Amino acid sequence: MHFTFWSVMAYNLIDAAFTYVGQVLLSRGLLQRKGNEKRTVFLSVPFCVLTALLASVIYINQGFSDIRVVLPYNYTNVFFWAVWIFLVYKETLLDAGAAASLTAFFYNVAISMTGFFFQGNADLSVWSELVFFALSDWILELFFAAVLAAGIRRFRLGEAYRQLFYESSFGNRWKIASLFLIAFWHGSVYLINEKKILNNDNPMAAMLLLLLVFCVLNYGSLCEAQKKQLILQESNIKQQETYITALEKIQKEVRMFRHDYKNMISGVLAHADHGDLKAVQEFLGDMAEHFERQTGEDIRRMAQLSKVNIPELKGLFLLKFSEMQRKEINCNLEVSPSIVNPGIPAYDLCRMVGILVDNAMEAVESLKEKKFDLVLTSSGECVSIVVKNPVEDSVPLQEIWKEGNSTKGMGRGLGLASLKRTARSYENVFVSTFLEKGCLIQELKIAADRTWEGQT
């Protein structure tokens, strides 16, 4: 058969549709969420037409045998996909570029895997061979893409990706480095194939590169995990230390009180002897208040803390309390009734709550009365974590959510943006911030199930 532009175009359109589905699967695995579903459907048309058109033009002009064409062609496709991620996931362009680059890389690996099943180049001018090649090519491609997407999920590469690209301090470097992945890929395939473009790929090279990327991501996440483990252990030790210190302090207070109360009682007796009832009342009132202020507060806090039945969160609070003690910040903790894990991973819960508490500490540090409220409450429907701190002057409410923005100047304020990023993976998490009677209230609500849906 003879290849016209339109027959090539038709072939490429179907090919693009398979690629689209494969890349959607991979991006979802990598970004750990679905994004905008309507857009996912609608954008398939322009994507398929554009990529098919580009591929057809290059094919007709026999450009696929030249690395100088192949490379820009692949980057154009990455660019298309970056725009897709930008539109579907509302990521920034650099983030979208990095994710697109990785997606394209994984998809290229999937394509290469099919190379194990084909020997030699198919003779595309024979109809039967063309159909057989096309069908097996597409289906195998999609199959491997789905396997890879499942692998990404299974080995939590998305988690590693998020930690390395968003949470680590070298995030931007990783993102930029990932943009070179495609060039690296084609360059190495080109070199391995002895500077000839055969099938545009080489399954062995694909395997090796996949292994490399997997190792890098895994190593990165392993480092992060170790860091986390270390922090957890440290916080466990701190938790126990703080607990012991608090108990010792309470014991000391009680001992001192016991020592004092004999003197106090004799004072009361003296008043009583004189028949001065008012003085006795005052005296007893003062004594009760004194005890309440000195010891009652500590006893109360420990009692509240014992109602937090999430060890990681309890550890976080103890850590924060010792930090607050150092900074002379007073935190009123209320837990009622006792809180159990609402069903999101403890590390993400701690991350989000930690940000809220840090924000409050930062806000009250400069105030005269360094005090804020931390309220944990649960109803059948949801668990609410509310942090409430007084604010002196007006807070630029629309600004505090933007990345890198804070009322406190540079280098701060990554908090709420990072909180938003963590929260968006969970459909049942609601994050609100608002002012009420001179206080800034930050609120994290975690719905137990999907009962909140459709309520207005």
Next chain:
Amino acid sequence: MIPVFICEDERETREKIKSALEKEILIQGYDMEIICSAERPEELLSCAKSQESRGIYFLDVELKGASIDGFGLGKEIRKLDSRGFLVYVTGFGDLAFETFRYHLEALDYIVKGNDGEMLKRIRTCLAVINHRLTEERGEEKEYFTLKQVDVLRHIPLEDIFYFETTEKKHHILLHYRQGRIDFGGNLNELQGQLGSRFLRIHRTYLVNTMQIDKVDRKNRQVVLKNGEGCWYSRKGKSLLDEYFLHRP
């Protein structure tokens, strides 16, 4: 006239609170009246059911022998009177007041024990409520009520800038003068509920027309009074044109 309710299981304390309230209402000439001084929560609830106006409730937290405690009672009252004033009176200073405030928007939390102190606080409460009521009377605000998973919030309509859909399904972000609230909902339903004062200028934005500062045609944005911009779609543009054409 604003109805005042008391629920306290100890007769002595109940009488003390009641007489203190009566005296204060008389002296200050408040437009309030104690219509119910109950021992059991059921009594108070049946009494509150027959009332239509916003009330003031003085409630004990620990109600011995009753089927519900003060917290449960507060929840029931909120169902009947969502904007009434709740004041808790308790024997324990270490109960969680912020939790009460959060769930029930309780006004104050008074600790029993020192009578003089307690009655003084009760008087202050009445003064605060009276002040708030006189302040609000002039301006008859309209409120938008939303359910934020398990709590109801009342937001003055005039404070709302816009509603926005987020990338998470069934989530709506409300931007208002005091901040932003993330709640479960549907923009189409909200649009129907709020009527013509809100314009759907874009698939993802529902904007309060009272808050529109200007229309930035160059950037295809509506600029709101807080300086935030919302994009409008082509359909939104014709809605805006129509709105400004017919605006008085």
